Amino acid sequence: MHPSVKKTSNIIIGIFVEFGYILFIFLFNLLIITIIIK
Amino acid sequence: MILRPQLQDIKIIFYYLGKIVIALGFLLFIPAIIGFLYKEISPIFDFLIASEICFILGFFLTISCRTDKDLSWMHGMIIVALGWLIAMFLGAIPLYLSNHFTSYLDACFETMSGLATTGLVLVQDLDHLSLAHNFWRHFIMFLGGQGIVVAAIAFFAKEASGAFRMYVGEARDERILPNVIHTARFIWLVSFIYLVLGTICLGIVSLKIGLPANKAFFDGACIFMAAFDTGGFAPYQQNILYYHSFAFELVTLGFMILGAINFNLHYALWTGKRREIFDNIEIQFLSFTIISLFALVAIDLTRFALYPSIDSMFRKGFFSLISAHTGSGHSTLYAVQFVKEWQPLALIGLILAMSIGGSVCSTTGGVKELRLGIIWKGVTQEVRRMMLPQASNIITKFHHLKEMILEDSMLKMALLVSLFYVITFWVGAIVGVFYGYPLLLSMFESVSATANVGLSCGITTASMPAVLKILYILQMWAGRLEFICIFVLIGFFIALIKGK
Numbered sequence: 001m002h003p004s005v006k007k008t009s010n011i012i013i014g015i016f017v018e019f020g021y022i023l024f025i026f027l028f029n030l031l032i033i034t035i036i037i038k
Numbered sequence: 039m040i041l042r043p044q045l046q047d048i049k050i051i052f053y054y055l056g057k058i059v060i061a062l063g064f065l066l067f068i069p070a071i072i073g074f075l076y077k078e079i080s081p082i083f084d085f086l087i088a089s090e091i092c093f094i095l096g097f098f099l100t101i102s103c104r105t106d107k108d109l110s111w112m113h114g115m116i117i118v119a120l121g122w123l124i125a126m127f128l129g130a131i132p133l134y135l136s137n138h139f140t141s142y143l144d145a146c147f148e149t150m151s152g153l154a155t156t157g158l159v160l161v162q163d164l165d166h167l168s169l170a171h172n173f174w175r176h177f178i179m180f181l182g183g184q185g186i187v188v189a190a191i192a193f194f195a196k197e198a199s200g201a202f203r204m205y206v207g208e209a210r211d212e213r214i215l216p217n218v219i220h221t222a223r224f225i226w227l228v229s230f231i232y233l234v235l236g237t238i239c240l241g242i243v244s245l246k247i248g249l250p251a252n253k254a255f256f257d258g259a260c261i262f263m264a265a266f267d268t269g270g271f272a273p274y275q276q277n278i279l280y281y282h283s284f285a286f287e288l289v290t291l292g293f294m295i296l297g298a299i300n301f302n303l304h305y306a307l308w309t310g311k312r313r314e315i316f317d318n319i320e321i322q323f324l325s326f327t328i329i330s331l332f333a334l335v336a337i338d339l340t341r342f343a344l345y346p347s348i349d350s351m352f353r354k355g356f357f358s359l360i361s362a363h364t365g366s367g368h369s370t371l372y373a374v375q376f377v378k379e380w381q382p383l384a385l386i387g388l389i390l391a392m393s394i395g396g397s398v399c400s401t402t403g404g405v406k407e408l409r410l411g412i413i414w415k416g417v418t419q420e421v422r423r424m425m426l427p428q429a430s431n432i433i434t435k436f437h438h439l440k441e442m443i444l445e446d447s448m449l450k451m452a453l454l455v456s457l458f459y460v461i462t463f464w465v466g467a468i469v470g471v472f473y474g475y476p477l478l479l480s481m482f483e484s485v486s487a488t489a490n491v492g493l494s495c496g497i498t499t500a501s502m503p504a505v506l507k508i509l510y511i512l513q514m515w516a517g518r519l520e521f522i523c524i525f526v527l528i529g530f531f532i533a534l535i536k537g538k
Binding site for chain 1: 063144231235256288294295296299307308309310312315321325328329332333336337346347348351352355356
């Protein structure tokens with residue numbers, strides 16, 4: 001793979017990993033809300 | 039014996055301050071261009087006047103104090119501390135000229151609130167402020183979040199000599215790349231990539247909720263700059279509540295959390311070290327404190343049936359907690375609701391979240407997760423030392439970008455900075471109580487100012503005492519720069535008077 005392609009794909013995957021972490025925080029806290037409210 | 043600083047020291051400091059002021063002069067052209075694009079004639083002159091003052095002052099300082107000497111640590115720290123104050127005084131000029139502030143002090147407050155990414159507002163009739171001035175309010179947040187000096191290094195520095203000492207002074211003690219100029223440019227690269235992504239996302243959502251295209255993307259850019267830089271300004275008085283959109287709140291929440299992540303971690307994840315998201319001590323502590331403090335807040339809010347549905351609890355309770363924890367200060371509530379509706383336990387949860395903040399080397403304020411992690415590791419080390427035989431050699435490790443061994447110097451520094459934060463929280467709270475505000479609300483506002491959060495329970499208004507305004511300005515300044523360079527500046531003035 002060309003270095004610049006690898007660099008760009010790493011950045012895109014990195015951004016997805018970060019958004020994955022945010023999704024985890026959202027879902028875990030939604031679970032907390034559901035447990036507490038119900 | 040204290041050594042009196044030489045004339046050469048003062049010349050070095052003012053020479054570099056002159057350079058920062060010139061850089062600010064160039065940056066003031068950007069809102070002037072926005073004014074030109076949106077056909078706002080009067081605001082253009084406000085920014086040109088401020089820019090001209092910057093150029094006159096900047097060139098006067100650089101020419102009269104020209105020097106080839108290298109910066110020492112003391113110079114770097116003092117330049118940063120004074121640079122932020124000068125940027126506040128000069129950046130406030132166009133805001134004051136907009137006639138939306140009752141005094142120049144209020145404009146300075148707003149500018150420091152923007153630069154320090156706090157988000158406390160004193161602007162009057164915000165909904166009718168010109169787009170150019172509104173852009174400037176958000177742009178200084180974007181500038182201050184990454185760091186004024188980091189911006190100057192990234193775009194104007196030709197050599198790294200001395201730049202690292204100013205970089206450290208701006209509360210960025212971690213270098214991402216070996217060269218500090220490359221580090222500064224990487225910080226801006228991350229910010230620009232997310233600026234484009236954030237503006238598009240928020241712009242599309244704004245279009246969906248019915249804003250015209252030119253306003254949608256303008257608002258998108260402004261809200262992104264305030265959310266990613268954990269500032270909390272918004273183009274409207276009602277802040278995020280103005281948009282009445284779950285999707286808008288969700289995207290803003292995502293960028294607030296992104297802003298609380300260490301730039302070093304962005305670099306690690308963007309260069310293939312994806313396991314770092316699981317192993318990093320800051321992320322582990324951030325996840326733990328968000329979840330545990332939200333549980334505390336949610337239990338108290340549910341106890342009084344304030345937000346009975348999952349939707350309202352997420353949009354009001356969770357949004358406020360994340361806004362407090364990341365130091366953003368964006369709000370989906372009116373300030374008065376914290377006072378009239380929220381109970382003390384939920385407010386204490388928010389105060390704790392605000393005081394902890396996000397990661398080091400991010401745009402958030404507060405004590406920060408890494409320091410919390412180091413202090414926790416220090417406590418467990420001491421407990422193990424008590425429980426094991428005296429001759430045992432106890433080594434405590436933690437993972438922050440690489441395997442690290444806990445050293446006494448790390449623990450000492452983490453405890454010292456945390457102590458300064460706690461003292462500053464209390465000083466602001468006590469002065470608030472002196473002026474007649476309840477202790478809990480005074481503490482809330484004081485922590486919000488010092489930890490650069492920006493959530494308000496209603497104390498911050500144009501009619502509050504001038505002493506409190508000045509104190510909050512100092513708290514925002516000291517909190518953003520994490521105290522050390524402020525103490526160096528104080529030491530410098532003492533040496534000027536008492537030195538031999």
